[in-house]
Amino acid sequence: MNNFSPNMLKTYISCPKKYYFKYIQNISMPQPASFFEKGKKIHALANYYLRGADISNMINELDDEEKPVWQKLFENEFFKKTYVNSEYNLSCKIGDFWVGGRLDALMQDGNDYFILDYKTGSVPKNPETDFQTMVYLMCADKKLKNYNSLKFVYIDLRNDQNAIIELTTERKKLYEKALTEICKRITEETEYPQKTDSCSFCEYSKLCFMNDY
Ligand code: SF4
Incomplete structure (x- = not known):
């Protein structure tokens, strides 16, 4: 059975x-390398840093455009919270379907949890109904079980601002319904x-x- 990722949805x-070409026929087409390059470097650097590695050499290799981007992330209030995990694969069952993906980072402040997503490009126009928000919040909810609050934080590194979506009881119901419907439709x-x-x-x-x- 499929494990539906936000990108698939x-x-x-x-x-x-x-969808048919990409996920049924498994045909992958080349994309320009530059399309992902900056985002990839910042994500890798963040992951090494959060895991406690010495990143001084990596920072020296950043170019003039990348350095301020890293600095914005480094100084972000949510990135400074207590580290739980990073580049973290999570999946969960919603109704009859499995959904999942890889979180950039999971942080905590006491019993409040924050899923971080670093964006070097654009943040979704409607982040509260984006499939990535829905899938990650629902998976983290099932994984953590007991917590005070759970929030998804898009860290918009281009504009140096955050979009924060909290998983409320009402949202949980909406997300469950929306994810079940789209997975059923695809199936x-x-x-x-x-x-x-x-x-x-x-x-x-x-x-x-x-x-x-
Ligand atoms: S697969 Fe691509 S080119 Fe074909 S209809 Fe869909 S968006 Fe258009």
């Missing part, structure tokens, strides 16, 4: 055909229709409009 919503999908709103940015566009597909 987002891909299906953006275009079922793209029952047989046609994988094209959705053409974002074809110009799609790495599968050449493949998609070939007759064989």
Whole structure:
């Protein structure tokens, strides 16, 4: 049975055909390396730092654009909380379906917990209903069980601000319903229709409009 990641759910919503290429046919298309490079370095650095490694050499290798980004993360109030885990794989069962993903970091302040997600690019427009928020909060909720509060914190490194979403009882119900519905829809999908709103940015566009597909 599938373990649905936030990216799988987002891909299906953006275009079922793209989901078909990526997750049913397992076809991966090359993306420009620069697209991910900065984010990758900052994530790796944060992970080493939180795990207690000596990162001085890594900091020296950052370029002039990357150094202030790292500094913003380093000084972020949530990044300074007590470390629990980082690059942390979590999954949980929602209804009949498994969902999961990898958290950038889990921090705590007493019995208050914070899931951190560092963004060098853009933060989701509606973070409280983003699949990443839903999946990570629900998985952490099931893992932690007893806590005072649980929050998802998008650390927006471009604008030096945070978007914070707390898992309330009402949100928990909404998330459970939304995740069950989308997982069911994907599981029952047989046609994988094209959705053409974002074809110009799609790495599968050449493949998609070939007759064989
Ligand atoms: S090119 Fe358009 S229709 Fe085809 S997979 Fe990509 S987004 Fe979907």
